Amino acid sequence: MTTPEVRTRAVRLGPRSLAALCLVSAVGVAGFGWPLFADPTSQVAAHAQDAPWLFAGLLVLLVAVVTATISESGLGPKAVAMLGVLAATGAALRPIGAGTAGIEPMFFLMVLSGRVLGPGFGFVLGSVTMFSSALLTGGVGPWLPFQMLAMGWFTMGAGLLPGPDRMRGRGELALLAAYGFCAAFAYGTVMNLAGWPFMGALASNVAFDPHDDVTANLARFLAYCVATSLGWDLGRAVVTVVLTLTLGAPLLKALRRATRRAAFETPVTFAPR
DSSP states (O other): OOEOOOOOOOOOOOOOHHHHHHHHHHHHHHHHHOOOOOOTTTTHTTTTGGGHHHHHGGGHHHHHHHHHHHHHHHHHHHHHHHHHHHHHHHHHGGGTTSSSTTTOOOHHHHHHHHHHHHHHHHHHHHHHHHHHHHHHHOOSSSTHHEEEHHHHHHHHHHHHHTTTOOOOOOOHHHHHHHHHHHHOOOOOOHHHHHGGGGGGTTTTTTTTOSSHHHHHHHHHHHHHHHTEEEEEEHHHHHHHHHHHHHHHHHHHHHHHHHHHHHHTOOOOOOOOO
């Protein structure tokens, strides 16, 4: 009697999708970090108030990444269905803690999904989930491409953690909890950087000053993060850790079982007797 050995990969990063991901990531880094490196006399700094709309073009590039990844990987209907279910679940979880001290349970789902389904699927899932949640909550605006990109990175990072085929049990949960804690702060910091340059005179002591050097603006940005979002980011990080440690084991098992049954992209092979 032979037993089928199935190894599945939800989304494979092929050459075109990898190139698209690198391109959008490079543009995203420039979109997030331009205030720290732009010349005070440059046109970018002079039109800082228009920058959110200019960088909303990231949305087009993110759609290109999703399209290239799905088309190049040849995802079957089961994979697309899983993508839709997880994105819908994440979008439904996001409003639960809206406005309540960073209680955002969708982040732990993204960590576990990225871990099981890989970095390619993770980036697509994170971006699509954020887009879906924005449509659900009415949060569509110039900040949406930044949120999609940041969530794509967040979920992709979980898929890049070591030992996806070997590590199981408490060690894996501890690794995912530690990643979720750190990445929750990283997400909040990156999103702060997207909006911080456009504060104007609302908070002069921590606002971006185009005439200061990088060191001075970094100090202002750090003060801004501590003053405005540290508590929110801490709440998000703690909730992600608690949910990962308490619900992570059964959810990882369920995701892996669903992935094996779907057998994305991989033909079934049989082991010798």
